[in-house]
Amino acid sequence: MNITKVIKASASGAAFALIVSLGNSVVAKELPAGTVISKANIDAIKNDTFEGHRVADLLTERTEWQVRSHNLQIKLRNSEPLELDPKYTEATKKYSKNVKYDPKTKEVIGWIAGMPFPNVSPDDPDAGAKLVWNRYLGFPVGDAINYSKFAFLLIDGNTGLERVQHWVLTRYMMKGRLTGETVEGDGSILSNTLLFATYPQDIKGLGTFTTRYDSPKVEDQWAYIKSMRRIRRLSGGSWMDPIGGTDQLNDDVENWNARPSWYNGFKLVGKRWILAIAHTSAGKGKSTRGSWNNVADSKKNTMEEFPYVDLKTAPYWNPNAEWEPKEVYIRLN
Known part of the structure; x- marks a missing residue:
């Protein structure tokens, strides 16, 4: 019950109303x-x-x-703004004005570097898609990602930690680069990624090499199969496969890993x-x-x-x- 409203509603019974309000409400605090x-x-x-x-x-x-x-x-904790590399901010200002979204192909046209759509209107019918493309192309990783050692913790919710796996993830960006030229190669490849396990011994060496294209074309991916001591090419649908027997999918790498145009569509709710x-x-x-x-x-x-x-x-x-x-x-x- 709001004390101010009670007092205004009944001046003659203000004292009684105030007592009731204090006895039946909790004043919110910061x-x-x-x-x-x-x-x-x-x-x-x-x-x-x-x-x-x-x-x-x-x-x-x-x-x-x-x-x-x-x-x-x-x-x-008190909030803080997320700091961006000045080179990323500058690339966004320089190149974003020429970027377009094609709703027919669900592809982005004209992206070079930085965030493709820095100003997305909630009234834009393609707002949802543009925001996902911002995450896919405009994720501020710089010229490369290098997790030289990360772990998967395999946990049973009843008993606790069961196993630990050690992995390495390295992704080299071929487009959208912020140092030197924005493109390496002929511009057809977006990135090359190496993902492999280093521990325990039974999975050490298991891994994949992935070439991602800057087009709707599915990725080329090869896997080293340790039990066979052979390299095998994977199908184009491997982007939805789990990693190393865990619950994490290839599409979960860095939270969003698949090309947005592979999905049916996106809707901005708010x-x-x-x-x-x-x-x-x-x-x-x-x-x-x-x-x-x-x-x-x-x-x-x-x-x-x-x-x-x-x-x-x-x-x-x-x-x-x-x-x-x-x-x-x-x-x-």
Whole structure:
């Protein structure tokens, strides 16, 4: 009940109305950074605010479900803008004015480098597609991606961490480059990607080499089959295959990996504010601790080795990170 409205509605009964209001409502408050949202307090604080946003409005349906049903804990941090390479910003300003979207082919025409569509109107019937192309072509990775060591943690939700796999991912951009010429080669290839396992021994060496074209043509991909000691060419549908026996698909690499025109279409539903993991604990994309630390054998497969995964609390796969308000687009595909 809103105290101000009650007092205005009945001046003669203001004292009684004020007493009733104080006894039956909780005044919302602004939460400080560092507050942890958990199933123990979510009902008590969901009407409070953080950076001016109501907590209940920042939680998506599935995020709230994970808090209530799967022990997800959300530690709040003050938001910071995402910093971009000045060369990326300059490329966007220089080249985006000549980029077009063809709704018939669902392809982008005229992209050279940077973000293809920096100003997307929500009234544009092709807004959803343009935003996905921004993610696909305009993802600010620079001239190459090099994850020289990353891990898949294979977790049982009842018992915890079961296995760890070590992998390497290297992607060399052939177009959209920000250093030197924007294109290497004849312009037909968008990128070349090498993905392979290094641990444990039974999968060490298993991997793929992928050539991605800047066209609707499906990727050329080859795999090294360790048990056969042979290289085999994969089918064009391998972009939806799982990686190394995990639940992650090739299309999940870097969150979105497939060419947008391979999908039937996209619809922009709107924009909203959510809580997201956008920075590490030290902020600005840097951290005083690693996401994967070198530890003694006695501390292997613990949170000391993988500090950003809550390996102590069931279901053992929740992120151990800080969350901040971010405005995002909502789309359907």
